[in-house]
Amino acid sequence: MLYSTVPAAEKRRLFRERLASGELLRFPGAFNPLSARLIERKGFEGVYISGAVLSADLGLPDIGLTTLTEVAARGQQIARMTDLPAIIDADTGFGEPMNVARTIQTLEDAGLAGTHIEDQINPKRCGHLDGKSVVDEGTALKRIRAAVDARRDPNFLIMARTDIAAVEGVGAAIDRAKALVDAGADAIFPEAMRSLAEFDAVRAAVDVPILANMTEFGKSELFSVDQLRDVGVNIVIWPVSLLRIAMGAADRALDTLIDEGHLTSKLGEMQHRADLYDLIDYEQYNHFDTSVFNFQIAR
Numbered sequence: 001m002l003y004s005t006v007p008a009a010e011k012r013r014l015f016r017e018r019l020a021s022g023e024l025l026r027f028p029g030a031f032n033p034l035s036a037r038l039i040e041r042k043g044f045e046g047v048y049i050s051g052a053v054l055s056a057d058l059g060l061p062d063i064g065l066t067t068l069t070e071v072a073a074r075g076q077q078i079a080r081m082t083d084l085p086a087i088i089d090a091d092t093g094f095g096e097p098m099n100v101a102r103t104i105q106t107l108e109d110a111g112l113a114g115t116h117i118e119d120q121i122n123p124k125r126c127g128h129l130d131g132k133s134v135v136d137e138g139t140a141l142k143r144i145r146a147a148v149d150a151r152r153d154p155n156f157l158i159m160a161r162t163d164i165a166a167v168e169g170v171g172a173a174i175d176r177a178k179a180l181v182d183a184g185a186d187a188i189f190p191e192a193m194r195s196l197a198e199f200d201a202v203r204a205a206v207d208v209p210i211l212a213n214m215t216e217f218g219k220s221e222l223f224s225v226d227q228l229r230d231v232g233v234n235i236v237i238w239p240v241s242l243l244r245i246a247m248g249a250a251d252r253a254l255d256t257l258i259d260e261g262h263l264t265s266k267l268g269e270m271q272h273r274a275d276l277y278d279l280i281d282y283e284q285y286n287h288f289d290t291s292v293f294n295f296q297i298a299r
């Protein structure tokens, strides 16, 4: 109740331990703090906090308009709701390498378990869109070195994301991934891989964990957990999926409301009040005041 009782340093330590085991860890994207609770309840291994979701939530395109303050605050709200490790998207790090350093310390303070910093130029765009540009290798490495030097908890995971595959091909992504690992990256996020063979090639090239981004309507086919495990992927994210599903359902429900004048036909699709209260541990709040949860909800 109220929040996770596991301190951030402990979440990070446990996360590092699981990552080292080589198993594939599943990180659905939480589009709000409540959905992080659902992800934990269902038994997933972690929670992803997407920049695309954060900006879409504010009605903005994912082009680096959100600020570190906004991102860290939302990350903190989500991370504190779950015992699971939460990885947050830090885009290009919010500025120059010195800003990247501040980003890392701020995200550590916010209780996140790790983050990824990408090598796109500013303004950045979704990794699955055409027309991306990346910074030169020197700049990309500086961002990662700054991140690694700035962290105070060695278990805070610093992942380097490279978007170069879409611009120069998977060969360039492999070269860059190796250089990023040499610069201190704990893990690699090869963005917009088009096939399992491409994941396989990156996997073979580096011996740190790699992440697969299973975002919909993008460049990657939607591979299954088993397929990704077979090629040695260590973390898989579905960054925007729950937001897409929730917004799709909301869109259809509003149409139903217009057509039918009520939402009775939608009750089966809704999270029941009883399930919501269960998810937020409403009953536990009786601990403070026994009159808080003294009602029945009919199913």
Ligand SMILES: C[C@](O)(C(=O)O)[C@H](CC(=O)O)C(=O)O
Pocket: 049, 050, 051, 052, 053, 062, 089, 125, 126, 127, 128, 213, 215, 216, 218, 239, 240
């Ligand atoms: C992973 C990602 O960086 C995100 O912000 O969630 C996006 C997802 C998306 O826009 O579909 C990405 O650039 O892939």
Ligand SMILES: [Mg+2]
Pocket: 050, 051, 052, 062, 089, 091
């Ligand atoms: Mg992003």
